[in-house]
Amino acid sequence: xxxxxxxxxxxxxxxxxxxxxxxxxxxxxxxxxxxxxxxxxxxxxxxxxxxxxxxxxxxxxxxxxxxxxxxxxxxxxxxxxxxxxxxxxxxxxxxxxxxxxxxxxxxxxxxxxxxxxxxxxxxxxxxxxxxxxxxxxxxxxxxxxxxxxxxxxxxxxxxxxxxxxxxxxxxxxxxxxxxxxxxxxxxxxxxxxxxxxxxxxxxxxxxxxxxxxxxxxxxxxxxxxxxxxxxxxxxxxxxxxxxxxxxxxxxxxxxxxxxxxxxxxxxxxxxxxxxxxxxxxxxxxxxxxxxxxxxxxxxxxxxxxxxxxxxxxxxxxxxxxxxxxxxxxxxxxxxxxxxxxxxxxxxxxxxxxxxxxxxxxxxxxxxxxxxxxxxxxxxxxxxxxxxxxxxxxxxxxxxxxxxxxxxxxxxxxxxxxxxxxxxxxxxxxxxxxxxxxxxxxxxxxxxxxxxxxxxxxxxxxxxxxxxxxxxxxxxxxxxxxxxxxxxxxxxxxxxxxxxxxxxxxxxxxxxxxxxxxxxxxxxxxxxxxxxxxxxxxxxxxxxxxxxxxxxxxxxxxxxxxxxxxxxxxxxxxxxxxxxxxxxxxxxxxxxxxxxxxxxxxxxxxxxxxxxxxxxxxxxxxxxxxxxxxxxxxxxxxxxxxxxxxxxxxxxxxxxxxxxxxxxxxxxxxxxxxxxxxxxxxxxxxxxxxxxxxxxxxxxxxxxxxxxxxxxxxxxxxxxxxxxxxxxxxxxxxxxxxxxxxxxxxxxxxxxxxxxxxxxxxxxxxxxxxxxxxxxxxxxxxxxxxxxxxxxxxxxxxxxxxxxxxxxxxxxxxxxxxxxxxxxxxxxxxxxxxxxxxxxxxxxxxxxxxxxxxxxxxxxxxxxxxxxxx
Ligand code: TRP
Ligand code: ZN
Numbered sequence: 001x002x003x004x005x006x007x008x009x010x011x012x013x014x015x016x017x018x019x020x021x022x023x024x025x026x027x028x029x030x031x032x033x034x035x036x037x038x039x040x041x042x043x044x045x046x047x048x049x050x051x052x053x054x055x056x057x058x059x060x061x062x063x064x065x066x067x068x069x070x071x072x073x074x075x076x077x078x079x080x081x082x083x084x085x086x087x088x089x090x091x092x093x094x095x096x097x098x099x100x101x102x103x104x105x106x107x108x109x110x111x112x113x114x115x116x117x118x119x120x121x122x123x124x125x126x127x128x129x130x131x132x133x134x135x136x137x138x139x140x141x142x143x144x145x146x147x148x149x150x151x152x153x154x155x156x157x158x159x160x161x162x163x164x165x166x167x168x169x170x171x172x173x174x175x176x177x178x179x180x181x182x183x184x185x186x187x188x189x190x191x192x193x194x195x196x197x198x199x200x201x202x203x204x205x206x207x208x209x210x211x212x213x214x215x216x217x218x219x220x221x222x223x224x225x226x227x228x229x230x231x232x233x234x235x236x237x238x239x240x241x242x243x244x245x246x247x248x249x250x251x252x253x254x255x256x257x258x259x260x261x262x263x264x265x266x267x268x269x270x271x272x273x274x275x276x277x278x279x280x281x282x283x284x285x286x287x288x289x290x291x292x293x294x295x296x297x298x299x300x301x302x303x304x305x306x307x308x309x310x311x312x313x314x315x316x317x318x319x320x321x322x323x324x325x326x327x328x329x330x331x332x333x334x335x336x337x338x339x340x341x342x343x344x345x346x347x348x349x350x351x352x353x354x355x356x357x358x359x360x361x362x363x364x365x366x367x368x369x370x371x372x373x374x375x376x377x378x379x380x381x382x383x384x385x386x387x388x389x390x391x392x393x394x395x396x397x398x399x400x401x402x403x404x405x406x407x408x409x410x411x412x413x414x415x416x417x418x419x420x421x422x423x424x425x426x427x428x429x430x431x432x433x434x435x436x437x438x439x440x441x442x443x444x445x446x447x448x449x450x451x452x453x454x455x456x457x458x459x460x461x462x463x464x465x466x467x468x469x470x471x472x473x474x475x476x477x478x479x480x481x482x483x484x485x486x487x488x489x490x491x492x493x494x495x496x497x498x499x500x501x502x503x504x505x506x507x508x509x510x511x512x513x514x515x516x517x518x519x520x521x522x523x524x525x526x527x528x529x530x531x532x533x534x535x536x537x538x539x540x541x542x543x544x545x546x547x548x549x550x551x552x553x554x555x556x557x558x559x560x561x562x563x564x565x566x567x568x569x570x571x572x573x574x575x576x577x578x579x580x581x582x583x584x585x586x587x588x589x590x591x592x593x594x595x596x597x598x599x600x601x602x603x604x605x606x607x608x609x610x611x612x613x614x615x616x617x618x619x620x621x622x623x624x625x626x627x628x629x630x631x632x633x634x635x636x637x638x639x640x641x642x643x644x645x646x647x648x649x650x651x652x653x654x655x656x657x658x659x660x661x662x663x664x665x666x667x668x669x670x671x672x673x674x675x676x677x678x679x680x681x682x683x684x685x686x687x688x689x690x691x692x693x694x695x696x697x698x699x700x701x702x703x704x705x706x707x708x709x710x711x712x713x714x715x716x717x718x719x720x721x722x723x724x725x726x727x728x729x730x731x732x733x734x735x736x737x738x739x740x741x742x743x744x745x746x747x748x749x750x751x752x753x754x755x756x757x758x759x760x761x762x763x764x765x766x767x768x769x770x771x772x773x774x775x776x777x778x779x780x781x782x783x784x785x786x787x788x789x790x791x792x793x794x795x796x797x798x799x800x801x802x803x804x805x806x807x808x809x810x811x812x813x814x815x816x817x818x819x820x821x822x823x824x825x826x827x828x829x830x831x832x833x834x835x836x837x838x839x840x841x842x843x844x845x846x847x848x849x850x851x852x853x854x855x856x857x858x859x860x861x862x863x864x865x866x867x868x869x
Contacts, residue, residue, distance in 0.1 A: 006381045006860055011321040016047035017139060019055050019093065021146035026136070030154040030198050032108035032118050036065075037136045041099045046144070051094055055086040057101075057137035058130075061115075064137070065102040084137040101137050110134070111775050111816045119264035120223065122199025123159070124277060128270060129320055129383045132191035142190040142317045143426040152196055153180040159198040163221070165189070165273045167255055185273055187253065188424060190316055195272030197221065197260045204230050208238060210252050211245040220283065221260040229284035232295060232664070233259060236302040243303070243337050248415055250310045259283065259302070263737055264776055266819045267387065268301050271308030278305070281738055281778060287662040287703040289739050292669035294704075299341065304334040315419065318426045320383045324375040324451075325429045327387075328395020332403075335396060342666045349537075349563035350604045350670070356538045356564070359397065361614045363389040364456050364543070368620065369829040370865045372454040372483040376429050379485070381861040384819050390454070397541035398450045404495045404511070404539050405447075406440050413439040446493040446515055454483035457492050459514065461546035465529045472500060472523040472530055476514050478542075484865070491517050497539040500530035501560065509536065509562075531555045536562040548572075550587075557591050567609050570595075574637065575613050579621060581633045583640040592641065596648050603656060604670030607677050612638055615792045624835045631751065631793035642684035649685070653678040653693075662703045669705070676709035683717040691719040698725055704739070712746055718753035740771055741782040748786035751793050759794035760801055763787045774813065777820045784809045788827040795827075796834070800841030803828070807845040810859060811852055818856030825849070825862040843867070 022042040029036045043055065060082060067074045069090060076088040090097050110117040115134025116125050125135065133140040149169075152162040156179040162171075166185030173179050203219040204227060210216050218237055220230040237259065244250045254274045261283040269278040282301040285294055311333065312326035335355055339348040366372060366389055373386070375395045380386050403411040414436035422431060429451050437444040462475040476496070480489040494514040500507040500523060507530065512521065531552045535544055548556075556569035573588055584592070595601065595609055612634060619625045642649065656675035658668050679697065682690040694710045701707035711729055714722040726743065733739035748763050766772060766783050773779045788795055788806050795802040806827060813821035831842035849855070850863045 006857060006864065008379050008381055009320075009383075011319070011376070011378045014319050014321075017141065017144050018046050018048045018050060018053045019043050019139065020046035020144050021139060022096065023149070024146045025149045025151075027151045028135075028153065028196065030107075030123055030152060030159060032123075033106060035105050035107055035116060037101075037103050037105065039099075039101050039136045039138075041101075041138075041146075042096055043093075043099055044096045045093060049093070052089075052092040055089060055093065055099070057084045057086070058082060058133045058140050059084055059103065059137040060134045061105065061110075062134070062137065063104040065104060066100075068098075068100040070098050071100075103136055105135060112819065113264055113266050113777070113817060114819070116196070117264070119262050121158075122197070122201065122223075122262070123154075124197055124260070124262045124264075125195050125272075126266065126270060126277065127194050127272070128192040129323075129387075130192075132194055135194075138191055140191050141319070142192060143319065145188040145190050145316070145424070145426060147185065147188050148194065149182065149184045150194075150196065151180055151182045152198055153178055154198050159200070161197070161199060161201045161221070163195075163197040163258060163260065163275055165193070165195055165275050167274075187273060187314070189273050189313060190426065193271070193273045193313055193316075195270070195275045195277055197262075197275065197277065200224070201260065202227055203258075204234060206234060206238065208241065210241065212251060214251075215255075216241075216252050217256045219256070219258045221258060222280075222283065223261075226261065226280070226284050229286050229289070232285045232290075233278075233283045233298055233302055236299040237306060239299070239341065240303040240306040240337060243340065244307060244310070244333075247336070247340075248310075248333075248412065250419075252309065253314070257306075259305075263778065266777055266817070269305045271305040271312055273309070273313050276305045278302075279778065281741075284738060287664065289704050289733070289736055291705040291708055292664060292672060295664045296338070296669070300334045300338045303337045304330055307333040307337070310419070314424065315422045316426045318428050320380075320386070321377055322428050323383075323386060324391045324395035324398075325427070325432055327392045328375060328397075329399050329432070331392050331396035332399040335400075344602075346563060346602045346605060347666050349567075350602060350608060350666075352537060352564055353567050353605075353608050355393070355396075357608075357614075359389070359393045359541060360617050360620075362616075363393045363541075364620055365616060365830055366390055367394070367454060367456045367483070368481070370484065370832075370868060371826065371829055371862065374450075374452050374454045376451040378452075382822070382857045384858055385822055385861055394541055397538075401447075401450070401495050401540060402436050402444075404497070405444075405493075405513070406436065406442065410440045410442075411436070444493070446491070449490050449492050453480065453486060453489050453492070455480045455486070455489065457489075457494065457540075457542045458545050459494065459496070459535075459540075459542050461532070461534060461544060461548075463532055465526070467529070470524065470526050472526045472532075473520065474523070474532070475518065475520045476512070477518045478514060479517075484868075491515060494540045494542060496534055497536040497562075498532065498534040499536060499562070500526060501533055501555070502526065502530045503528055511539075533560050533562055533565045535565070537564045538568075550576075554587060554591055558594065563605060567605070570609050571613050575618060575621065578612070578618060578630070578633050578637050581629075581636075583637060584644070589641070589644045593645060593648060596645065596652065602667075602670055603674040604666070607670065607673040610641070610677060610681075612641075619792075619830065619833060622833070625830075625833050625838075626835045627792055627796035627838065628798070635751075638681075639684055642681040643686075646682065646685045649678040649681045653682065672705050672709075676706065676713075679709065680713045680716070683713045683719065687717045687719050691717075691721060694719065695721050695725070704742075708742060708746075715746055715750055716753075718756055737776075737778070741778050744769075744772070744779065745782040745786040745790075748783050749791045751791060758797075759787065759791060760797070760805060764805070775816050777817065780813065780817075780820055780824075784813075785824055785827075788824060796838055798837055798841075800837070800845070803841050803845035807848050810849050810863075814852075814856050814859050815854070818858040821856065822858035822862050825859050825866075829862075829866055831866065 025040040027038040078085040107116045107118045114131035150164040162181035164183035169182040169184050171181045201221045202224045203221040205219040259276045261278050261280045263280045265279040307330050311329045339351040417439040418435035457480045460477040464473040496512045499509040553569045553573050560566040656671045694713045698710035750759050810825050828842050
């Protein structure tokens with residue numbers, strides 16, 4: 001029988017494990033149709049032990065074969081589809097005993113890509129968060145940490161390579177063409193960090209010496225034809241290892257560290273101990289096939305997974321509500337790493353702007369919608385739905401605020417204490433906060449609210465200058481809108497960097513700590529009216545409510561010494577004008593022109609400053625969204641910018657060329673970014689005149705950044721030659737899945753073009769394309785998500801056709817891969833924000849999905865919460 005109320009898990013209902021595991025031995029005979037898993041587990045009483053309590057293991061989609069305890073067949077057990085409950089334990093469970101289980105799973109039938117599955121004929125696992133239970137019956141929870149020894153067996157011709165966590169103990173030849181490899185991981189770990197990989201793979205390898213003088217073997221494993229695309233990932237790994245030694249004193253703790261690339265993968269990558277498994281998208285790169293953005297993403301994802309080795313693996317999470325403990329912290333670490341890799345102060349600012357832009361485009365809407373949750377959620381139905389931009393990106397902002405409040409050295413002291421106290425443990429966000437507070441003797445009790453309250457705080461700014469007394473008065477008032485389950489919010493502890501910009505430049509940057517609802521400050525000796533620069537470097541993840549005059553914003557845009565706030569002022573000016581359906585006026589055009597011509601500014605910064613706020617960010621500023629009106633207003637603004645500065649764009653296009661062999665460094669990438677923005681703006685201004693130049697760039701490009709940018713400009717601006725180039729692009733790269741993903745995504749992401757077929761019709765055709773595969777997440781994302789989530793003006797049609805397509809796609813995907821379907825389901829989260837007829841059409845589509853009798857818990861939670869009152 002099916003119950004109607006979905007099951008919820010609650011943070012405050014945490015119960016320590018009744019039993020725990022010491023040592024785990026796995027023996028896995030790999031066969032795509034029938035893999036046999038034998039486990040031998042040393043069980044001991046856990047923190048929550050009660051004598052006589054049964055041992056309740058979880059398992060999913062497993063065929064149970066046999067159970068032994070202390071070497072004897074054991075018959076007192078109960079089996080349900082999700083549990084194996086072992087009764088009548090020896091000596092009531094008070095002393096260590098040995099459980100041996102044999103079970104079977106079917107990797108080739110596993111399309112969910114959780115647990116053990118097959119991709120291109122090779123075996124892979126994904127166990128976070130709860131995938132290990134699809135491999136064997138287990139205490140599949142992160143607070144049970146054990147030492148693993150793993151023997152893998154397979155037919156040698158089919159699986160010459162057998163990998164698992166830790167160090168290789170031995171390999172053996174077996175009868176009938178089988179062979180085996182035995183791996184031992186010396187560090188206790190939770191089951192979600194288990195991994196195995198087996199199949200026809202090859203690697204590049206390098207040996208480095210770590211800070212203590214130990215030798216480390218580093219390997220990147222891929223399908224043989226991809227070997228030439230692995231060097232950038234290897235360089236990124238080596239840079240990450242050295243960075244973590246230098247910045248945090250953290251050394252690689254294993255003799256060997258492996259990265260494996262797989263083309264069927266639900267997310268970006270996974271930090272399995274010593275055996276990171278990556279989506280190919282975040283490993284493979286060559287200048288001819290990967291863009292500058294791809295190169296940068298690979299660097300940061302490789303770093304992210306490597307940094308988890310300490311923040312996540314050595315110190316792990318007590319339960320999944322603590323996910324941000326490892327994810328927020330590790331995102332913060334990878335952001336800092338990437339910023340340092342930029343090699344200059346202005347490069348750091350570019351990275352900061354990119355990170356904040358992502359936060360605002362994706363996390364702010366999440367925090368205002370039906371799935372809003374604190375970075376440490378209090379409740380979930382399906383944990384896979386909580387790998388969110390809130391847990392990751394806002395989580396990182398919260399970690400960054402510690403550093404802002406405590407300084408870099410203070411933050412480091414807190415990290416040192418955290419590891420000193422908790423190495424080898426499964427802990428909570430409270431433990432992290434306590435380490436930061438104790439190491440610095442600072443009271444951070446109010447800072448706790450960042451973990452317990454959802455929603456983006458708003459800070460209202462009121463300023464008054466008193467010329468007679470030469471005083472500047474500042475009043476800040478904080479508030480936070482209600483979010484699901486939280487009507488009232490307590491005041492946050494908000495660090496705000498600020499500076500008064502004066503003609504004499506005599507005021508320092510200071511840090512305000514806003515802890516009350518309303519607080520006022522008075523600044524003395526200010527001889528002329530200053531311009532306020534506040535929340536510099538985006539020191540807190542808030543929305544500022546500040547009616548700053550256009551004149552002041554122009555001052556900031558032209559000369560704030562904080563590059564983030566300089567960029568921010570330009571965004572605010574553009575946003576206000578677009579929302580008021582205004583075109584850029586002469587003054588703003590002049591400011592843009594000066595910025596473009598300023599020889600002291602980074603090309604990468606200029607590109608960011610001239611890129612308009614995203615439509616989805618503009619939506620969040622409205623009380624009732626008309627997506628077509630916003631698209632039109634934004635596009636008109638862009639066209640005006642393109643036309644008014646046509647001479648400058650043309651000049652920049654020439655000046656930003658990077659002759660000579662391709663180099664992926666930040667400076668060259670910045671030049672390419674500005675050059676390609678210039679190209680796009682030229683086509684925006686006059687597609688007939690400038691399309692031939694784009695066509696030429698498309699043809700002669702020696703790298704994917706330039707080739708793709710040219711193709712994209714042709715497609716987006718509806719150039720006549722666009723289709724020919726698309727055909728050419730497909731045949732050139734037909735054997736490179738990641739490039740074909742770009743080919744799909746470009747077409748699905750194309751905004752509406754006057755007089756041309758709708759993108760939706762084209763997307764429907766692409767879904768029938770021979771190269772479209774519903775069970776490959778990258779391909780699905782490049783067609784379906786690219787349309788439903790990244791192409792708002794094409795998706796939001798008044799006739800609701802986009803939503804129909806969305807509902808059909810969610811229902812088709814769900815039985816194949818619930819995780820990927822649930823991500824897609826999020827595309828309608830903000831339906832209540834929209835004007836009619838959009839709102840009703842979206843509601844109807846959501847209701848149609850929810851009415852399905854066979855929904856996964858994943859999709860049910862997302863759609864159910866969207867429709868809740
Ligand atoms: N922990 C991984 C990371 O952030 C991401 C991850 C969680 C994941 N669950 C997953 C990846 C499921 C793939 C599939 O780095
Ligand atoms: Zn992570």
